[in-house]
Amino acid sequence: MRKHWSYILLLGLIILISLSFSYQLTKPLYFEVPKNWPKPKYDFKKNPLTEEGFQLGRNLFYDPIISRDSTISCASCHLQQTGFTHVDHQLSHGIDGKIGTRNSLALINLAWNKVFMWDGGVNNLEVQPLNPITNPVEMDEKLEHVIDKLQRSEKYKTLFIKAFGDNKITSQRLLKALAQFTVMLKSTDSKYDKVMRKEASFAKNEQHGYDLFKKNCASCHKEPLFNEDKFEKNGLLIDGTLKDSGRIKISGKQEDYLRFRIPTLRNIQFTFPYMHDGRFKTLKEVIKHYNSLGHNKNLSKELANPMNLSDNDRVDLLAFLLTLTDKDFLFNERFSFPKE
Amino acid sequence: MIKKTVYSIFILVLCCFLGNAQSKIDTLSINFKLKFNKEPLEYHKQYITSNRDTLAFENFKCYISSIEIFYTDNSIFKQKDSYHLLDFENPSSFLIPITHVNDKLISKVTFNIGIDSLTNTSGALNGDLDPINGMYWAWQSGYINLKIEGESPSCKTRKNEFYFHIGGYLPPFTSIRKIELIYDKEANQINIGMDLNKFFTNIKLAETNSIMIPGELAMKLADYSTKLFYIE
Numbered sequence: 365m366r367k368h369w370s371y372i373l374l375l376g377l378i379i380l381i382s383l384s385f386s387y388q389l390t391k392p393l394y395f396e397v398p399k400n401w402p403k404p405k406y407d408f409k410k411n412p413l414t415e416e417g418f419q420l421g422r423n424l425f426y427d428p429i430i431s432r433d434s435t436i437s438c439a440s441c442h443l444q445q446t447g448f449t450h451v452d453h454q455l456s457h458g459i460d461g462k463i464g465t466r467n468s469l470a471l472i473n474l475a476w477n478k479v480f481m482w483d484g485g486v487n488n489l490e491v492q493p494l495n496p497i498t499n500p501v502e503m504d505e506k507l508e509h510v511i512d513k514l515q516r517s518e519k520y521k522t523l524f525i526k527a528f529g530d531n532k533i534t535s536q537r538l539l540k541a542l543a544q545f546t547v548m549l550k551s552t553d554s555k556y557d558k559v560m561r562k563e564a565s566f567a568k569n570e571q572h573g574y575d576l577f578k579k580n581c582a583s584c585h586k587e588p589l590f591n592e593d594k595f596e597k598n599g600l601l602i603d604g605t606l607k608d609s610g611r612i613k614i615s616g617k618q619e620d621y622l623r624f625r626i627p628t629l630r631n632i633q634f635t636f637p638y639m640h641d642g643r644f645k646t647l648k649e650v651i652k653h654y655n656s657l658g659h660n661k662n663l664s665k666e667l668a669n670p671m672n673l674s675d676n677d678r679v680d681l682l683a684f685l686l687t688l689t690d691k692d693f694l695f696n697e698r699f700s701f702p703k704e
Numbered sequence: 705m706i707k708k709t710v711y712s713i714f715i716l717v718l719c720c721f722l723g724n725a726q727s728k729i730d731t732l733s734i735n736f737k738l739k740f741n742k743e744p745l746e747y748h749k750q751y752i753t754s755n756r757d758t759l760a761f762e763n764f765k766c767y768i769s770s771i772e773i774f775y776t777d778n779s780i781f782k783q784k785d786s787y788h789l790l791d792f793e794n795p796s797s798f799l800i801p802i803t804h805v806n807d808k809l810i811s812k813v814t815f816n817i818g819i820d821s822l823t824n825t826s827g828a829l830n831g832d833l834d835p836i837n838g839m840y841w842a843w844q845s846g847y848i849n850l851k852i853e854g855e856s857p858s859c860k861t862r863k864n865e866f867y868f869h870i871g872g873y874l875p876p877f878t879s880i881r882k883i884e885l886i887y888d889k890e891a892n893q894i895n896i897g898m899d900l901n902k903f904f905t906n907i908k909l910a911e912t913n914s915i916m917i918p919g920e921l922a923m924k925l926a927d928y929s930t931k932l933f934y935i936e
Contacts, residue, residue, distance in 0.1 A: 407827070410826070410827060411827070485843050485844040485845065486842075486843075486844075486845045487824070487825045487845040487846070488825055488826070488827040488828075488845060489827070490827035490828040491827060491828060491835070491840075491842070491845050494835055494840070494842035495842045495843060497842075498842050499842070499843075507835060507836045508836050511836065534830060534834065535828065535834050535835055535836045536828045536829060536830040536834060538828075539827070539828035540827075540828055543827070543828070613844075614844055615874070616877060616918070616919050616920075
């Protein structure tokens with residue numbers, strides 16, 4: 365009988381110990397990759413997605429607490445309804461109304477990006493937020509202050525416990541949580557996607573526009589992401605006041621002078637103004653720019669041949685670009701301001 | 705029987721704790737000693753370089769990584785997750801425990817100044833690699849391998865300050881440097897001096913006083929930084 369008891373005791377202990385290891389309070393999230401899409405470049409193994417981590421990241425994304433005077437959040441320059449970018453401003457403005465030197469990029473399908481920013485200076489999604497947080501014209505805050513503020517907040521103590529199991533608040537956890545939110549900003553349900561999945565079909569003008577797109581634009585704005593981790597010269601003259609020389613600042617290579625990232629065209633209808641310095645207000649102007657390049661040695665080789673689009677061609681190309689709008693993404697409640 | 709079980713669990717737990725607690729005496733460690741002309745360095749004290757620049761230091765931080773100990777029997781000890789930030793404001797950061805002391809004789813010590821490229825692209829990291837330590841560039845992702853700041857009347861800059869932030873991991877401007885030091889003493893503490901005068905011997909502060917981006921100049925300074933180290 366005594367032997368019996370000790371077995372039960374031992375068994376109970378083993379079960380208790382193993383439970384304490386295996387019992388997880390977090391709910392895992394899965395990152396689904398649409399059929400025929402490339403493999404994401406983000407390393408999910410180093411940052412396993414959970415609902416709690418995602419929600420923490422979402423709260424941080426919408427909270428101005430991470431700026432110096434609690435006035436600017438990530439969402440200040442990255443609004444969901446406009447593809448997570450700052451519309452109507454050529455150059456994005458941050459703290460104290462200060463104006464930066466570039467047009468904020470849309471946050472769409474970031475899981476497939478290897479490098480970030482217009483010049484590719486950032487090498488991992490997780491370290492991207494360090495830029496806006498510390499930039500004197502964006503949030504102008506120090507990382508250690510952000511951590512201090514979060515540590516004093518009851519709300520964040522709770523959210524960090526939920527996401528990570530204890531209330532230790534570190535920059536690593538802050539950055540991983542933000543990445544869990546931003547990596548989930550997936551736009552995969554535009555009309556274009558539905559046509560590709562054979563759930564819808566293009567109108568005649570859209571189809572013509574798509575054909576023109578494949579011939580003239582798709583070598584850089586590669587389907588299905590409509591962007592690439594590459595930097596190209598697209599014929600824009602340097603802005604005399606901004607003097608932004610682009611990728612060369614990062615690489616130090618002369619060939620990278622005036623090269624900028626190839627941005628995604630998804631939801632392009634709503635992410636105006638366009639180009640790194642926001643110089644074009646409308647897509648019409650953008651198409652006109654590319655159509656008027658002609659032969660020019662200073663361009664990337666993909667733009668070496670003139671497009672020669674007729675007026676009708678240009679209208680149809682625009683019609684195709686509008687099929688890249690994904691309302692399910694722009695109004696997805698999971699990505700919106702977190703209501704308590 | 706119950707007693708026995710409880711005892712054995714107790715002893716097991718105790719063993720776990722004992723395994724972690726290692727006394728200092730039997731640990732081989734590296735002790736870095738920051739100096740100027742063989743004198744222990746002090747912040748805000750005036751020094752004169754071999755190039756006759758008068759200067760004073762205000763900030764010194766340096767990453768040491770991938771420490772390896774070579775023994776005379778051709779065996780090698782490679783420290784795992786070997787990333788250490790030496791910060792002059794935190795004296796204990798200059799003493800790095802490595803491994804158990806053993807009977808083998810050490811023949812060579814090697815390590816890197818700076819952070820390897822894989823770690824530079826690994827996203828948000830913790831501890832000594834936390835970007836909060838002020839050794840990380842936001843606008844161009846990557847660690848600053850070595851940071852030396854101070855002032856000198858030779859610098860015609862604001863407040864006569866000089867700034868050397870040496871980093872960059874992308875070729876051709878890879879600024880990590882490997883150090884190899886031959887060792888032939890018996891000791892459980894390897895004392896490695898770092899003489900800043902050896903760095904500034906190569907520099908005229910009137911000409912070179914502000915390097916804060918990766919590039920050719922950072923590469924030159926990274927080369928000079930290899931001259932800092934010697935076995936004491």
